[in-house]
Amino acid sequence: MALVVQGELELFDDPEVLDYPYQLPLYHAQPTSEEMADLGLAAKVAEGGEIDMEAGRVKVTFLPELQHEMELVYQPEHVSEAKLAGWLCANLIDQYTDQASLMAFIASWLGTLTKHEEFPLAKANRLKFVLRTMLGRRLQAMRKEAKLTAWQQTLFGDDSAARVRVGEGFEFEFHPDAYSPGRVSPRSNEFQHHYYPQVGDFDSDEEFLCALKLDQLCAKGALQFWVRNLVRKGSASFFLQKATDR
Numbered sequence: 001m002a003l004v005v006q007g008e009l010e011l012f013d014d015p016e017v018l019d020y021p022y023q024l025p026l027y028h029a030q031p032t033s034e035e036m037a038d039l040g041l042a043a044k045v046a047e048g049g050e051i052d053m054e055a056g057r058v059k060v061t062f063l064p065e066l067q068h069e070m071e072l073v074y075q076p077e078h079v080s081e082a083k084l085a086g087w088l089c090a091n092l093i094d095q096y097t098d099q100a101s102l103m104a105f106i107a108s109w110l111g112t113l114t115k116h117e118e119f120p121l122a123k124a125n126r127l128k129f130v131l132r133t134m135l136g137r138r139l140q141a142m143r144k145e146a147k148l149t150a151w152q153q154t155l156f157g158d159d160s161a162a163r164v165r166v167g168e169g170f171e172f173e174f175h176p177d178a179y180s181p182g183r184v185s186p187r188s189n190e191f192q193h194h195y196y197p198q199v200g201d202f203d204s205d206e207e208f209l210c211a212l213k214l215d216q217l218c219a220k221g222a223l224q225f226w227v228r229n230l231v232r233k234g235s236a237s238f239f240l241q242k243a244t245d246r
Contacts, residue, residue, distance in 0.1 A: 023101065
C-alpha cells in the first residue's frame with residue numbers, strides 16, 4: 001500500500017508521514033481520576049511514617065496525618081508553580097511539541113492539580129519525578145490518539161481515493177527463496193497448496209482452520225495457492241501499515 005505524500009507516491013511504512021496537526025488542547029490539561037488515585041498512592045509510599053514509643057508500646061503514625069494541616073498553608077520559598085512547571089517542561093522529552101505549547105499545557109495541568117486540597121504545591125514538588133512520568137504517559141497517549149485519527153481519516157476519509165494506492169510499482173513479491181519461518185507448523189503435511197514447501201507455524205486454532213479452508217478452495221480450483229505470511233521478517237513479510245504498528 002502506498003500514499004501520495006507531497007505529490008510523490010511512497011510506500012506507506014511509517015505513520016509519521018501522515019499530515020496531521022499535533023496540539024496539546026488545554027481542555028485535556030487536568031489530572032484524570034486515575035492519575036489522582038495513582039498520585040495518592042505515590043504520596044503515601046513517598047511520605048512513609050513515624051515509629052515511636054507510647055506507654056511502652058510501639059506507635060506508628062503516618063506523616064500525612066501529622067503534616068496535612070501544615071501542607072495546606074506551607075509554601076516552600078524556593079518553589080513556585082512556575083518553577084515546577086519549568087522543571088517538568090525541561091525534563092519531558094517530546095520532540096513533536098513546541099516548548100510554548102508544552103509549557104502552557106503543563107502549567108494548566110499543574111495548576112489544576114494544586115487546587116486540590118490533598119495536593120498543595122509542597123507535596124506536588126516532592127512528587128515531581130512521579131509527575132514527570134505521569135505527564136510523559138499522557139503526552140504519548142494524546143499523540144497516539146491523534147495519529148490514529150489521522151490514519152483513519154487518510155485511509156477511509158472522503159479524499160482517501162486520491163491519496164491511497166495499491167500496486168503501481170509497490171507490489172509485494174513472495175520470492176521463491178525468501179521464506180524462512182522461525183517455526184514450521186507440525187501439521188505442514190496436511191496442506192497441499194501452500195506456495196512454499198514449508199508452512200510457518202500458526203498462532204491459533206483459528207489460523208489453522210482458515211488455512212485449511214484456503215487449501216480446500218485451492219483443491220476445488222477457486223484459488224491457485226495460499227501463503228502463511230511470516231511475522232516480523234523484514235522484507236520477507238507482507239504488511240499493511242497501521243497507526244502504531246503493522
